[in-house]
Amino acid sequence: MSYNIIVLAKQVPDTKNITGDAMKPDGTVNRIALPTIFNPEDLNALEEALKIKDEYGAKITVLTMGPPSAAEVLRQSLFRGADDVILLSDRKFAAADTLATSYVLSLAIKKIGKFDLIIGGRQAIDGDTAQVGPQTAEKLKVNQATCVNDIVELTNDSITVNRNTDHGSETIKTKLPILLTITAEANTPRPPSVKKTLTYKNALSLIEKNDYDEEYLKSNKKPFVIKNWDHKDINAKTERCGLTGSPTQVKKIENIVLETGNFKNIENSASGIKNLISELMSEHIIG
Amino acid sequence: MSNFFEDNDDLVFHFKHVDLDKIIEFREDNFAKSNKYGYAPKDLDDAKDSYEKILNITGKIAGDVIEPNAVEVDELGVKYQNGKVIYAPGTKTGLDAMRQADLMGFTIPRKYGGLNCPMTLYCMAIEMTSRADAAFMNIFGLQSDIADTIYKYADEKLKDKYLPMLCDGNVTSSMALTEPDAGSDLQAVMVKAYQDESGQWFLNGVKRFITNGNGEISLVLARSEEGSEDGRGLSMFLYERDDKMKIRRIEKKLGIHGSPTCEMQFNDAPAFLIGKRRVGLIKYVMSLMNEARIGIGAQALGIAEAAYREAKKYSEERKQFKQSIKNFIAVSELLGNMKVKIEAGRSLLYETAVIVDMKNGIEEHIKKYPEDKKKYRAELKKYTALANMLTPMVKAYNSEMANEVANDGIQIHGGTGYMKEFKAERHFRDARITNIYEGTTQLQVVAAIGGIMKGVFENLIDGYEENNDFNSLEVFHKKAKKMVTSVNEAINFIKENNDKDFQSYHARRLVEMSTDTIIAYLFLKDAKYSKRKKEVLKYFLEYALPEVKMKSEIILNKTSSFLENKITILEDNN
Numbered sequence: 001m002s003y004n005i006i007v008l009a010k011q012v013p014d015t016k017n018i019t020g021d022a023m024k025p026d027g028t029v030n031r032i033a034l035p036t037i038f039n040p041e042d043l044n045a046l047e048e049a050l051k052i053k054d055e056y057g058a059k060i061t062v063l064t065m066g067p068p069s070a071a072e073v074l075r076q077s078l079f080r081g082a083d084d085v086i087l088l089s090d091r092k093f094a095a096a097d098t099l100a101t102s103y104v105l106s107l108a109i110k111k112i113g114k115f116d117l118i119i120g121g122r123q124a125i126d127g128d129t130a131q132v133g134p135q136t137a138e139k140l141k142v143n144q145a146t147c148v149n150d151i152v153e154l155t156n157d158s159i160t161v162n163r164n165t166d167h168g169s170e171t172i173k174t175k176l177p178i179l180l181t182i183t184a185e186a187n188t189p190r191p192p193s194v195k196k197t198l199t200y201k202n203a204l205s206l207i208e209k210n211d212y213d214e215e216y217l218k219s220n221k222k223p224f225v226i227k228n229w230d231h232k233d234i235n236a237k238t239e240r241c242g243l244t245g246s247p248t249q250v251k252k253i254e255n256i257v258l259e260t261g262n263f264k265n266i267e268n269s270a271s272g273i274k275n276l277i278s279e280l281m282s283e284h285i286i287g
Numbered sequence: 288m289s290n291f292f293e294d295n296d297d298l299v300f301h302f303k304h305v306d307l308d309k310i311i312e313f314r315e316d317n318f319a320k321s322n323k324y325g326y327a328p329k330d331l332d333d334a335k336d337s338y339e340k341i342l343n344i345t346g347k348i349a350g351d352v353i354e355p356n357a358v359e360v361d362e363l364g365v366k367y368q369n370g371k372v373i374y375a376p377g378t379k380t381g382l383d384a385m386r387q388a389d390l391m392g393f394t395i396p397r398k399y400g401g402l403n404c405p406m407t408l409y410c411m412a413i414e415m416t417s418r419a420d421a422a423f424m425n426i427f428g429l430q431s432d433i434a435d436t437i438y439k440y441a442d443e444k445l446k447d448k449y450l451p452m453l454c455d456g457n458v459t460s461s462m463a464l465t466e467p468d469a470g471s472d473l474q475a476v477m478v479k480a481y482q483d484e485s486g487q488w489f490l491n492g493v494k495r496f497i498t499n500g501n502g503e504i505s506l507v508l509a510r511s512e513e514g515s516e517d518g519r520g521l522s523m524f525l526y527e528r529d530d531k532m533k534i535r536r537i538e539k540k541l542g543i544h545g546s547p548t549c550e551m552q553f554n555d556a557p558a559f560l561i562g563k564r565r566v567g568l569i570k571y572v573m574s575l576m577n578e579a580r581i582g583i584g585a586q587a588l589g590i591a592e593a594a595y596r597e598a599k600k601y602s603e604e605r606k607q608f609k610q611s612i613k614n615f616i617a618v619s620e621l622l623g624n625m626k627v628k629i630e631a632g633r634s635l636l637y638e639t640a641v642i643v644d645m646k647n648g649i650e651e652h653i654k655k656y657p658e659d660k661k662k663y664r665a666e667l668k669k670y671t672a673l674a675n676m677l678t679p680m681v682k683a684y685n686s687e688m689a690n691e692v693a694n695d696g697i698q699i700h701g702g703t704g705y706m707k708e709f710k711a712e713r714h715f716r717d718a719r720i721t722n723i724y725e726g727t728t729q730l731q732v733v734a735a736i737g738g739i740m741k742g743v744f745e746n747l748i749d750g751y752e753e754n755n756d757f758n759s760l761e762v763f764h765k766k767a768k769k770m771v772t773s774v775n776e777a778i779n780f781i782k783e784n785n786d787k788d789f790q791s792y793h794a795r796r797l798v799e800m801s802t803d804t805i806i807a808y809l810f811l812k813d814a815k816y817s818k819r820k821k822e823v824l825k826y827f828l829e830y831a832l833p834e835v836k837m838k839s840e841i842i843l844n845k846t847s848s849f850l851e852n853k854i855t856i857l858e859d860n861n
Binding site for chain 2: 190191192193194195196197198199
């Protein structure tokens with residue numbers, strides 16, 4: 001059978017390539033100074049969807065919420081084999097926390113309609129909350145399996161996955177439809193396909209105004225227009241979107257530099273460990 | 288995360304300045320198919336933009352996927368178990384990535400699933416993948432050469448069946464030419480091809496030293512004309528792997544460990560004739576070989592680039608006498624020589640590739656529009672002659688250069704360079720095959736000398752003079768012209784002497800002099816775009832001119848004592 005899969009993707013600052021001006025003096029992230037990338041675990045999510053497409057056939061729709069520039073992750077998705085992409089971009093969506101984000105995503109998914117699987121990365125490298133996936137599943141009232149590192153089996157109506165837990169891993173079987181969040185260990189994302197890259201290299205969203213002009217539409221090759229949905233398109237209540245819909249308050253952001261302090265060598269023997277335990281107890285760290 | 292295209296300023300320089308317009312027009316047949324394939328370009332700018340994207344994707348795979356596995360691939364090598372050849376896991380990972388990225392049918396027309404890229408772009412891809420892992424290139428690079436030969440010479444039925452398979456990358460391939468008694472002398476090929484009553488061809492015999500002979504598709508040179516003894520009795524066959532061919536063994540080699548070198552035994556193996564009988568060697572193999580030779584020129588360049596980068600990095604990190612060893616002139620001069628030789632090789636490679644692309648473009652155009660044959664006759668003749676001279680030149684220059692650069696790379700590392708822990712020794716081992724396979728340097732000299740003696744070199748230089756204004760580079764231009772004079776004096780002297788042995792004896796010298804002179808002109812052209820290239824040109828000429836003069840003097844002095852006394856010199860009888 002062929003599956004309908006929705007992949008949730010996010011454009012994030014490339015926190016691995018941090019330059020000197022990555023943080024503003026007030027301690028917040030200077031997004032302009034950071035190059036943006038496809039959130040790494042979302043790329044794993046897309047790869048998992050593409051693997052299903054390769055094996056069973058699937059229609060993959062990639063969904064992202066972000067500024068107009070987030071269309072780039074949608075192009076990257078098309079280059080790898082996504083069938084359709086949707087950009088959720090609206091000033092009303094700006095500065096959303098996980099609650100407001102999952103609200104918008106769930107409404108967009110409802111508008112898309114039919115789906116067997118929703119797949120996202122476990123978490124984004126800018127926020128590290130790992131909440132958007134689970135909250136979206138809650139709002140849609142569908143099963144969810146988080147921290148999935150392997151899809152063991154997929155049938156017409158069920159799925160078996162292996163997922164990481166705090167103390168190890170577990171294999172679970174459940175019914176479709178389902179929302180999965182995927183970890184980096186699940187797969188190695190494929191490189192973009194040259195043919196697809198050349199086919200979709202001019203794909204543009206109507207709100208990427210700087211690049212989009214009349215000439216583009218008139219060009220003798222059929223332009224691929226990336227769909228853009230705003231709050232009206234998905235019937236979202238503005239008070240539940242963006243900053244107004246976000247109860248999370250950032251009190252303070254600190255720039256923490258991790259430093260190694262003094263360390264002790266503990267001998268791996270009964271007496272060594274005994275001494276360590278009594279030291280920890282005397283310092284009231286344990287006991 | 289590294290991108291072997293973006294991080295290579297000189298490669299990007301060549302991509303930006305190489306003149307691809309005419310080539311693209313031929314290749315895209317004036318964009319007639321741009322609406323048929325979604326990934327076909329609509330105009331020149333679109334094509335160039337697409338090329339850049341292709342190079343970026345290839346560069347990223349080379350840097351992020353292939354290179355990180357190269358050390359392990361070299362250590363594990365290829366395994367041979369129960370008649371089966373097993374690639375190192377890293378090789379498989381690299382091939383998967385290239386397949387997923389649609390890069391296995393690089394030069395093949397879109398009709399068969401390829402990317403329809405010119406040779407120039409393909410050479411850039413080979414340079415990058417070879418910088419990552421020279422052994423990997425053998426499997427990737429062969430594929431396009433083989434597909435190209437099938438495309439050029441096989442009938443439609445074979446093309447329709449096999450080209451999409453090769454482009455998809457689900458199969459790999461080999462060209463099976465060499466035999467135990469037929470190496471440089473392919474006219475001695477003995478593998479027999481015979482037909483049954485239905486017309487089906489079968490192959491019998493042994494091929495040796497076959498790169499990737501385990502591949503699913505092989506082009507096999509075999510003797511189809513019973514009783515014949517020379518090259519005119521040989522035809523080319525397409526063989527699809529079945530149980531009628533056994534891999535008897537794989538070779539243990541000095542380098543390129545990730546690339547299997549197989550001995551193939553054909554036992555009445557069914558095969559298809561490619562093109563016409565009797566021209567397998569003289570037409571098809573020569574064509575296949577010429578493309579493969581440019582590929583080796585690109586492979587050697589990639590190895591040299593890798594060796595240089597490792598040496599440079601080490602020279603900056605290694606401290607002796609309280610400073611980086613790079614600060615010592617003895618070390619930095621070595622690095623400077625390596626770098627300039629690499630840039631020389633790169634200029635020569637992409638010049639050659641462009642000329643080959645022009646030749647191929649015209650040939651393809653004439654095939655489609657026979658009425659234009661007359662119009663392009665002179666141009667085709669010119670580019671064919673240039674391609675025939677420059678191809679062996681670039682193969683010889685770059686492969687010898689890669690050996691020198693990799694050797695100096697170890698020297699800069701000192702004792703550590705001799706150890707397995709560093710990549711320098713691998714580059715040295717990998718480079719060593721490049722001046723042997725696809726024809727030794729000695730054979731490249733034989734292939735290039737004809738053009739030099741028949742005025743092709745002169746025509747090429749005349750073309751540079753006519754089409755370029757070197758006024759702003761007058762001092763250097765004068766030096767380059769002096770080099771031309773020296774080469775011409777040597778050519779004329781050899782002609783006047785009219786002695787075959789004398790010509791053979793000095794052939795390599797003459798090829799080297801001509802190559803250096805061509806490079807001087809290519810650097811002159813490059814210097815028009817870049818201040819830095821002007822300094823490179825200056826440095827190159829300081830040594831190249833005296834060297835060419837010296838070699839010319841050796842020839843003009845009628846140096847031949849070795850020829851006269853070789854028996855005495857080679858024997859042990861003091």
